[in-house]
Amino acid sequence: MSTNQKSLGYGRDIFREDHEAFRSTVRNFFQKEIEPYVRQWEDDGFYPAELFRKAGKLGLLCVGIPEEYGGGGGDILHHMVLHEEHGYSPAGASLEAGLQTDSSAYVILDAGTEEQKRNWLPKMAAGEEIMELALSEPSAGSDAKGIKTRAKRDGSDYVINGSKMWVSNGPVLTQLLVVAKCKSDDGEDGLAIFIVPAGARGVTVSRKTELLLRGCGGVSEAFFDDVRIPAENVLGGSTRGGLGAAMSTITVGRMAAASRFLAASELALSLTVDYTKERSAFQKRIFDFQLTQSKLATMKTEIAAGRAFVDSCLARAASGTLSNDESAMAKLFVSEVEGRVMDESLQLHGAMGFSDENPISKMYAFARVHRIFLGTSEILRLSIARGM
Structure with missing residues (x-):
C-alpha cells in the first residue's frame, strides 16, 4: 500500500x-x-x-x-x-x-x-446475530408496494408465505426482517415487518446467488412456506407502518452507500496512478502520456466534486438536517462518478485490470450494481424531480 x-x-x-x-x-x-x-x-x-x-x-x-x-x-x-x-x-x-x-x-x-x-x-x-432486511421480491424492487409475501393471523401467531431475493449475507445470516402484506385489526391491507429466524421451520435460504461479481460475500433468496411466527415478533408490535419502518433509514443508508462508493473511487484512482507510473510502453511511463494525464485529471476532478458534496451532506446528517433529496442526489451522483472512475481505471490498467488477481476487476464489477440498489438512478431522478 x-x-x-x-x-x-x-x-x-x-x-x-x-x-x-x-x-x-x-x-x-x-x-x-x-x-x-x-x-x-x-x-x-x-x-x-x-x-x-x-x-x-x-x-x-x-x-x-x-x-x-x-x-x-x-x-x-x-x-x-x-x-x-x-x-x-x-x-x-x-x-x-x-x-x-x-x-x-x-x-x-x-x-x-x-x-x-x-x-x-x-x-x-456482539456479532452473535446477523440480521438483514428482506424486502425485495421477483416482482417488487423499487416498487415496494408490489410485495406479494403475505402474513396471516392464526390465533396468537402469524403464518408467512412468499419469497424474497437479494437478501444480503444470506449464507451466514441468523435472522431476517421480513416485510410482508398483512391485514390490520381494522381489516385493511398494509405492510408489516416480522423478525424471522433463518432456521425456523418452513424457511429456506438458498445458497449464494451467482452474480457478475464473484467475491466472498453475496446475496441469497429466501422462501417462506407456512412459517409460523409469534405475534411478539411483529416489529414494533403493530401490523401497520411496515413500509415506513423499512424505509425509515433510507436517507442514512444512501449516504452510507455514497460514502463507500466515493472511498472506492479514491482507492481506484490511487491504484491507477501508481500503476501508470510503474508501467511503461514505447520507452515511456504510461503516466507520461498526455491522454493518460487527461483521463486521470478528469477522474480526480469528479471525485473532488463528489467529496465536497458528500462531506457537506455528512455534516448535515450529523446535525440531523439532511433531507431525503440531498441523500438521493449524493447516491445518484457518486454512484455514476464511481462507474466512470472504475471504467477508466480498468482501461488504464489494460489487460491487467481484467485479471482476477487485480482488485480493480472486482471493484469494477461491484460498482455496476451501485446504480441499481437503494434506488436505481432512474428512480432517484424521478424522486429528486418531484421535490422541485
Whole structure:
C-alpha cells in the first residue's frame, strides 16, 4: 500500500479525533482479519460468520447504536466511517455487503418495541446475530408496494408465505426482517415487518446467488412456506407502518452507500496512478502520456466534486438536517462518478485490470450494481424531480 493510500479518508474537517481513531481501528481490522484471507474465502464460497464476532469484540458493529442497547454509543459519522473503510480496502468489493448490517439495527432502533431493542441490538452489536432486511421480491424492487409475501393471523401467531431475493449475507445470516402484506385489526391491507429466524421451520435460504461479481460475500433468496411466527415478533408490535419502518433509514443508508462508493473511487484512482507510473510502453511511463494525464485529471476532478458534496451532506446528517433529496442526489451522483472512475481505471490498467488477481476487476464489477440498489438512478431522478 502506497503512502497516498494509507492517508485516504484522514484529515477531513467533518471528523473528530474519536472518528479518526475509530477509522484506524476499522482499517487495522481489514488489514489483519480480512485482506490476508479474502482469496481463501472466495475459494470457500463465503466468508465465515466468525468474522462478525471478531468485529463485535472490537466494537465495530452497531457503533452508532446507543450504549443502553449494547451499541457503541457513537454518532452517525462513526457509522459512515465503517462504510468508508469497506470502500478504502482492496478487499471491500469482494466482501460486498460485508459487515454493514447496521441498517437492520437502525430499523429495530427506530421501529422496534423496547423489548425488541433490548433483546436484539446487543446480540447484533456482539456479532452473535446477523440480521438483514428482506424486502425485495421477483416482482417488487423499487416498487415496494408490489410485495406479494403475505402474513396471516392464526390465533396468537402469524403464518408467512412468499419469497424474497437479494437478501444480503444470506449464507451466514441468523435472522431476517421480513416485510410482508398483512391485514390490520381494522381489516385493511398494509405492510408489516416480522423478525424471522433463518432456521425456523418452513424457511429456506438458498445458497449464494451467482452474480457478475464473484467475491466472498453475496446475496441469497429466501422462501417462506407456512412459517409460523409469534405475534411478539411483529416489529414494533403493530401490523401497520411496515413500509415506513423499512424505509425509515433510507436517507442514512444512501449516504452510507455514497460514502463507500466515493472511498472506492479514491482507492481506484490511487491504484491507477501508481500503476501508470510503474508501467511503461514505447520507452515511456504510461503516466507520461498526455491522454493518460487527461483521463486521470478528469477522474480526480469528479471525485473532488463528489467529496465536497458528500462531506457537506455528512455534516448535515450529523446535525440531523439532511433531507431525503440531498441523500438521493449524493447516491445518484457518486454512484455514476464511481462507474466512470472504475471504467477508466480498468482501461488504464489494460489487460491487467481484467485479471482476477487485480482488485480493480472486482471493484469494477461491484460498482455496476451501485446504480441499481437503494434506488436505481432512474428512480432517484424521478424522486429528486418531484421535490422541485
